[in-house]
Amino acid sequence: MAPSDRLRVAVVGAGIGRSHVRGYQQVADRFEVAALCDIDAERAHAIAEEYRIPRVVTDFAELSRMDDLDVIDICTPPHLHFEQIQQVLAAGKHAVCEKPLVSSLREVDELARGEANSGRRIMPIFQYRFGHGLQKLKLLIARGLTGKAYLSTVETAWRRRAPYYKVAWRGKWATERGGALLSHAIHAHDMLSYAIGPAANVFAYTTTRVNNIEVEDCASIALEMADGSAASLGVTLGSAAELTRHRFSFSGLVAESNTRPYTNSGEPWTFTGDTPELKEQIEQVLAEFQPLPEHYAGQFYRFYDALHAEGGMPVTLADARTSLELITAMYYSAETKTSVSLPIGADHPRYASWLPGRR
Numbered sequence: 040m041a042p043s044d045r046l047r048v049a050v051v052g053a054g055i056g057r058s059h060v061r062g063y064q065q066v067a068d069r070f071e072v073a074a075l076c077d078i079d080a081e082r083a084h085a086i087a088e089e090y091r092i093p094r095v096v097t098d099f100a101e102l103s104r105m106d107d108l109d110v111i112d113i114c115t116p117p118h119l120h121f122e123q124i125q126q127v128l129a130a131g132k133h134a135v136c137e138k139p140l141v142s143s144l145r146e147v148d149e150l151a152r153g154e155a156n157s158g159r160r161i162m163p164i165f166q167y168r169f170g171h172g173l174q175k176l177k178l179l180i181a182r183g184l185t186g187k188a189y190l191s192t193v194e195t196a197w198r199r200r201a202p203y204y205k206v207a208w209r210g211k212w213a214t215e216r217g218g219a220l221l222s223h224a225i226h227a228h229d230m231l232s233y234a235i236g237p238a239a240n241v242f243a244y245t246t247t248r249v250n251n252i253e254v255e256d257c258a259s260i261a262l263e264m265a266d267g268s269a270a271s272l273g274v275t276l277g278s279a280a281e282l283t284r285h286r287f288s289f290s291g292l293v294a295e296s297n298t299r300p301y302t303n304s305g306e307p308w309t310f311t312g313d314t315p316e317l318k319e320q321i322e323q324v325l326a327e328f329q330p331l332p333e334h335y336a337g338q339f340y341r342f343y344d345a346l347h348a349e350g351g352m353p354v355t356l357a358d359a360r361t362s363l364e365l366i367t368a369m370y371y372s373a374e375t376k377t378s379v380s381l382p383i384g385a386d387h388p389r390y391a392s393w394l395p396g397r398r
């Protein structure tokens with residue numbers, strides 16, 4: 040790829056934004072990080088120096104005026120995402136944005152209309168999707184070897200204590216917009232939807248037991264999936280030993296992830312066929328697996344192809360909607376102690392905001 044074919048990106052927010060910069064630089068034949076923006080100039084300069092990013096700005100509006108940028112990648116706190124994405128589209132650039140994309144289903148639906156009118160694209164981040172273990176499961180599903188789904192279990196047991204919640208925007212409904220379900224387990228739960236499809240019915244119990252915060256840090260959820268299978272989700276931020284674990288029981292095979300907390304979609308996964316014939320077919324299909332880059336670099340690599348009309352977007356606004364619809368259902372179920380049916384439309388009491396009691 041010629042250097043002139045590369046997309047020029049600005050990253051906004053120098054926290055997790057650092058991992059985005061690294062991800063773009065891992066696929067440097069496709070992207071060039073041209074600018075970094077953070078209201079904290081010192082934080083931005085440290086990363087710009089480390090990764091040799093030529094321009095540093097402290098005012099988001101300055102990026103809109105840079106004619107040579109193709110993409111603005113938003114890694115700021117959640118309550119800023121909706122407005123910043125709209126500003127990016129208005130400036131005629133593509134928007135990439137960290138999870139949670141926005142703060143309500145109404146906002147996702149509004150962005151979908153804005154995207155359609157803008158001629159530009161919005162790509163929500165779900166980088167866990169691109170680990171090779173999960174991609175192998177997707178290949179087995181696509182080849183029809185998994186069969187009918189029976190039960191999926193997902194466990195997100197991480198450790199977040201007082202130092203983590205010293206950052207002012209965290210732990211509060213007004214700025215974080217949610218707790219462990221929204222900020223931490225959202226990836227593991229997106230991996231479930233990515234493999235099995237959306238949920239049809241949700242019953243959630245949430246509680247705050249680990250930290251002195253407003254939002255939940257433990258949860259247990261029972262799901263009826265749209266395909267009729269069962270799923271069970273467990274979440275805590277109080278686990279001395281951290282792990283993330285997925286286990287999918289299908290009629291044709293059982294798929295089990297590794298348990299590394301932040302990269303459990305990567306290798307190794309185990310796939311156990313239900314019969315000797317299925318075991319052999321699984322081996323044959325997996326021998327054809329073509330590995331692409333993983334995690335952030337993997338999502339950006341596919342984003343480039345999608346913008347050049349080679350395949351669909353790796354994560355779409357519809358995917359973000361599915362994720363935030365589950366969030367809305369889980370919070371409403373926990374608040375009302377009732378089960379909640381999906382899909383959720385404009386007539387639902389929490390369509391405009393999932394915050395309990397409209398905080």
Ligand SMILES: NC(=O)c1ccc[n+]([C@@H]2O[C@H](COP(=O)([O-])OP(=O)(O)OC[C@H]3O[C@@H](n4cnc5c(N)ncnc54)[C@H](O)[C@@H]3O)[C@@H](O)[C@H]2O)c1
Nearest residue numbers: 052053054055076077078079099114115116117137138139
């Ligand atoms: N995908 C993942 O695995 C993952 C991991 C961590 C965080 N995140 C998400 O990324 C986002 C940021 O989280 P973080 O942990 O990096 O937070 P952080 O507080 O460490 O960093 C956010 C940065 O944004 C800057 N900022 C705030 N307002 C700004 C503005 N108006 N213009 C420019 N910069 C501004 C802050 O100064 C700060 O440096 C959140 O939505 C979070 O949920 C995603």
